[in-house]
Amino acid sequence: MAEHTKVNLLDLDRQELEVFFTGMGEKPFRASQMLKWIYQFAVDDFDAMTNISKSLRARLEREAEIRVPEIVSEQQSADGTIKWLLRIDSGNSIETVFIPETDRGTLCVSSQVGCALECSFCSTAQQGFNRNLSTAEIIGQLWVANKALQCMPRNDRVISNVVLMGMGEPLLNFNNVVRAMNIMTDDHAYGLSKRRVTVSTSGVVPAIDRLKQATDVSLAVSLHAPVDALREQLVPLNRKYPIKELLQACKRYVEGEHKRKITFEYVMLAGVNDSLQQARQLGRLLQGIPCKINLIPFNPFPSSSYRCSSAQSIDRFRQILMQAGLITVTRKTRGDDIDAACGQLAGKVEDRSKRRLRQQTKEVNFSG
Numbered sequence: 299m300a301e302h303t304k305v306n307l308l309d310l311d312r313q314e315l316e317v318f319f320t321g322m323g324e325k326p327f328r329a330s331q332m333l334k335w336i337y338q339f340a341v342d343d344f345d346a347m348t349n350i351s352k353s354l355r356a357r358l359e360r361e362a363e364i365r366v367p368e369i370v371s372e373q374q375s376a377d378g379t380i381k382w383l384l385r386i387d388s389g390n391s392i393e394t395v396f397i398p399e400t401d402r403g404t405l406c407v408s409s410q411v412g413c414a415l416e417c418s419f420c421s422t423a424q425q426g427f428n429r430n431l432s433t434a435e436i437i438g439q440l441w442v443a444n445k446a447l448q449c450m451p452r453n454d455r456v457i458s459n460v461v462l463m464g465m466g467e468p469l470l471n472f473n474n475v476v477r478a479m480n481i482m483t484d485d486h487a488y489g490l491s492k493r494r495v496t497v498s499t500s501g502v503v504p505a506i507d508r509l510k511q512a513t514d515v516s517l518a519v520s521l522h523a524p525v526d527a528l529r530e531q532l533v534p535l536n537r538k539y540p541i542k543e544l545l546q547a548c549k550r551y552v553e554g555e556h557k558r559k560i561t562f563e564y565v566m567l568a569g570v571n572d573s574l575q576q577a578r579q580l581g582r583l584l585q586g587i588p589c590k591i592n593l594i595p596f597n598p599f600p601s602s603s604y605r606c607s608s609a610q611s612i613d614r615f616r617q618i619l620m621q622a623g624l625i626t627v628t629r630k631t632r633g634d635d636i637d638a639a640c641g642q643l644a645g646k647v648e649d650r651s652k653r654r655l656r657q658q659t660k661e662v663n664f665s666g
């Protein structure tokens with residue numbers, strides 16, 4: 299069989315691996331054996347799989363592969379945050395970030411090469427968009443990070459949480475993201491608790507309903523403004539799915555689910571969305587929705603014209619929300635010295651959206 303037609307086993311979740319193995323005339327339990335080798339023992343070589351017969355290993359060698367993204371570079375922040383640039387094909391690279399905390403280790407994973415949405419305060423948006431990541435490229439980020447952490451001199455750091463908050467809009471790559479999350483939470487693979495896997499969305503309403511049918515991971519929603527007019531400027535997707543519809547979908551997501559809460563993300567932009575009046579509006583808007591609010595200090599990037607709200611205004615904003623009875627925390631900025639903080643992930647994207655071209659033309663028009 300030609301090299302390029304090999305099945306990458308990282309593209310298959312347990313059910314699909316079972317189909318793959320039974321199709322070869324093997325027993326379904328081979329699927330969980332394979333998951334353990336790949337994910338728990340971090341093995342990418344069939345020859346090392348000693349409980350699999352020599353003849354089956356030889357056949358797997360011919361028909362399948364375990365192909366993970368290649369590390370281009372690794373950077374460590376003063377605060378321990380680690381960022382990897384991963385090459386996924388000849389023209390494109392993505393970024394993945396590990397954030398160590400005392401009680402957990404969070405991996406921030408990308409779901410697309412660039413992003414098709416054009417949120418005005420996000421650096422990934424400036425990169426344009428190339429394509430969706432495959433399941434293998436999403437789960438491959440965990441594989442690579444996990445292996446790299448194991449090989450470090452201080453190897454006590456493990457991935458206990460995953461947030462799909464890297465490059466891209468995960469709910470616009472629905473099937474691959476859900477399949478990758480199935481592998482993350484599979485006991486034979488990484489066995490992460492569903493509560494410790496979080497999908498963050500800028501508000502793709504129909505996909506929120508589909509997500510509830512498909513899995514029960516945690517949901518974070520990038521809200522950023524209490525009213526439509528402002529949200530449209532920050533998150534243009536709001537024109538398609540305005541706040542009211544978005545919040546109804548959020549309510550449906552938590553409905554009937556004991557203890558489930560939505561996390562609302564709110565980036566703090568000085569003079570844009572951080573006034574006391576906006577805090578009160580936000581407080582009223584979110585009444586009755588089981589949720590917590592995450593205030594994210596804006597992380598600047600070259601070419602951004604926004605500024606981060608002062609620590610004092612963030613604190614006042616938070617106080618008002620707390621007085622309105624809403625659990626509110628300010629997200630600690632991590633890894634900003636290596637451009638690994640929220641909204642700073644850029645990678646290397648061969649833009650196919652013509653966005654950069656459009657921006658350049660605009661600049662020319664403005665200056666000319």
Ligand code: SAH
Pocket residue numbers: 417419420421462463464465466467468498499500518519520563564565594595596597598599640641642
């Ligand atoms: N597309 C998804 C996943 C990206 S998550 C989403 O929008 O939710 C990245 C989080 O960081 C989002 O809440 C995003 O709005 C926020 N973010 C983007 N740019 C930022 C910046 N420059 N500073 C701080 N937060 C930012």
